Amino acid sequence: MSxxxxxxxxxxxxxxxxxDKYRKSVAVTVREKDIVITAQGAAFTNALxxxxxxxxxxxQTDKRLVFKIA
Numbered sequence: 529m530s531x532x533x534x535x536x537x538x539x540x541x542x543x544x545x546x547x548d549k550y551r552k553s554v555a556v557t558v559r560e561k562d563i564v565i566t567a568q569g570a571a572f573t574n575a576l577x578x579x580x581x582x583x584x585x586x587x588q589t590d591k592r593l594v595f596k597i598a
Contacts, residue, residue, distance in 0.1 A: 536558040537587075537588075538556075538558050538563055538587040538588070538589050538591070539556040539557075539558050539563075539587075541586050541587040541588065542554070542556050542563070542565060542583055542586060542587050543556055544586075545582070545583060545586040545587075546567075546576065546583075549579075550572070550575070550576075552567070552568070552572065554566060554567045554576070555567075555598070558591075561591060561592065562591050562592040562593065562594050563587070563589065563591050563592070563593050563594065564594045564595075564596060565583070565593060565594070565595050565596070566595075566596040566597075566598050567595070567596075567597065567598060568597075568598045569597065569598075570597050573595050573596070573597045574595075576595055577595045580593050580595075
């Protein structure tokens with residue numbers, strides 16, 4: 529994955545974690561108090577929801593993670 533300097537580090541880390549673990553891509557929006565992760569399909573989104581602690585650790589953040597189904 530090429531480095532995008534306009535993208536927050538949390539976003540890059542979450543995308544890379546999901547790509548490495550699931551070989552799927554997600555959309556990530558970093559806001560002031562939370563991070564919105566949008567994934568395709570309810571089952572995949574729920575699988576990510578169960579990994580919220582690992583995603584927070586990968587992004588090195590304590591912001592609240594919000595999961596959306598695309």
